Amino acid sequence: MSDGFEGTAYTLTSAGEVVGRKRSVPAERTVLRVAAAGVCGTDLIDFRGRVERPGTLPDTSPGHEIAATVVHSDDGWPVGTPVVVDPAFHCGACAPCAAGRTSYCERLLLLGHTYGSGGLARYVAVPGSALLRLPHGIDVVSAALVEPLACAHHAAAKVTCDGPALVLGAGTIGLGVALLLRARGLDVAVVDPSPGRAALAADLGLPVGRPDGALPVVVEASGTVTGFHDALDAVARGGHVLVAAQHSGTLPVEAGLAFGKELRLGWSLGALRADFHAVLRLLAAGVLDPSPLATPVGPEDFGTATFRDMAAGRTAKPVVVWDAQL
Ligand SMILES: [Zn+2]
Ligand SMILES: [Zn+2]
Known part of the structure; x- marks a missing residue:
């Protein structure tokens, strides 16, 4: 077992800049090496808030649309498993959760927003319960689109x-x-x-x-x-x-x-786990090809300009791509 995993993580600063910084992720919970991660409209709202009112909001580490490989797990996931993340973490104990309406969870947390550091990063730690195994034959960019899909x-x-x-x-x-x-x-x-x-x-x-x-x-x-x-x-x-x-x-x-x-x-609000499974089935069956929705960006080019392009409508869905395949 490794002590930790060090790699670039993108911070959305209080001043409205997107900056890549080295971050060390301890080998706890389940650690993912991110192959591709999309920028969500939620991340864009956070960006706009900081651009419009610089210095009033804290630095944040966004990102919840993630295709990745397991590199460490305390939760039983084999190292090397290709996965996508269901980033809306529900408590499993409240009345809506008990009724299967997990998107109404009274303690719902969103990765990179209200829970932890997000997945616009080379490594990210998540609870193992948030993962879905990625079926064979789905390209890495489409995999990063599973959450919005x-x-x-x-x-x-x-x-x-x-x-x-x-x-x-x-x-x-x-x-x-x-x-x-x-x-x-x-x-x-x-x-x-x-x-x-x-x-x-x-x-x-x-x-x-x-x-x-x-x-x-x-x-x-x-x-x-x-x-x-x-x-x-x-x-x-x-x-x-x-x-x-x-x-x-x-x-x-x-x-x-x-x-x-x-x-x-x-x-319509959010998604249930059943929606993730349905999308993975459609992608694996080749029924759906969402890859034109995404604008892939290399990690060296990813930054403030990526968010500005999205804010201006020049791109719909920037996806930072580290690995061409999982
Ligand atoms: Zn999203
Ligand atoms: Zn709950």
């Missing part, structure tokens, strides 16, 4: 009709939902005001633009008030608007429109 799967699973569907917002979650609904056989169109994100949807073979007529399913994944408004406008009578993005503030619902359409309006 699990969140997209949680949303897509709430769509119970046969479509056609419209997805507003071509970020990772929106495109993930679109790909998953298409894999189920639904006709799916995507709308995004950003030419870059719309082009990404087109690259994935998804029709871009709002179809004629009202739609039985509209997924709001833009996180904007405009997107929410457009979703309520585009949905057919008796249709379903599913919100799969985080908004802040207040969202307006025009009562007459909602009543007249007999609107079904709901939200």
Whole structure:
């Protein structure tokens, strides 16, 4: 057993910079050598907060979208096992956990956010219970997308009709939902005001633009008030608007429109372990190829500019890649 594992870890500083620093991870719990790790919208919110109000928020070590190899485990994982991480750690003891609704856990912690140092690092320590074995044949970048795809799967699973569907917002979650609904056989169109994100949807073979007529399913994944408004406008009578993005503030619902359409309006939050398993099965079966969603970045190029590009919409999902394969 080694005493510890030393490697670069990216810190999001109080001043709004992303800096690679040496970090030593003790050989405790389960230690992973990270092959690839994605930057989440949550990390971007943390970045923006520090850029806009420098010096007011502490340094943090983000990252929870991780494809890795086990290099040490006190929890029984064989060294060398390729894994992905379910980074929302639930307590297993509260009433929602007992009912299997782990995403409602009363003590839920997110790796790199409210729990420990995150996975935008060469080595990261996690509880062994957070790991899922990566099946053979899944490339390292797609493996790093499993966590956001699990969140997209949680949303897509709430769509119970046969479509056609419209997805507003071509970020990772929106495109993930679109790909998953298409894999189920639904006709799916995507709308995004950003030419870059719309082009990404087109690259994935998804029709871009709002179809004629009202739609039985509209997924709001833009996180904007405009997107929410457009979703309520585009949905057919008796249709379903599913919100799969985080908004802040207040969202307006025009009562007459909602009543007249007999609107079904709901939200999707996070993912359950079953969503991770479902995504891994789809990836292993070759049903889903999410790799175009990601922009791979080498560790030497990863830093503040990576976050700035993402904040400006030039990239949707930067993924720092250390190892080409697991
Ligand atoms: Zn995430
Ligand atoms: Zn719990």
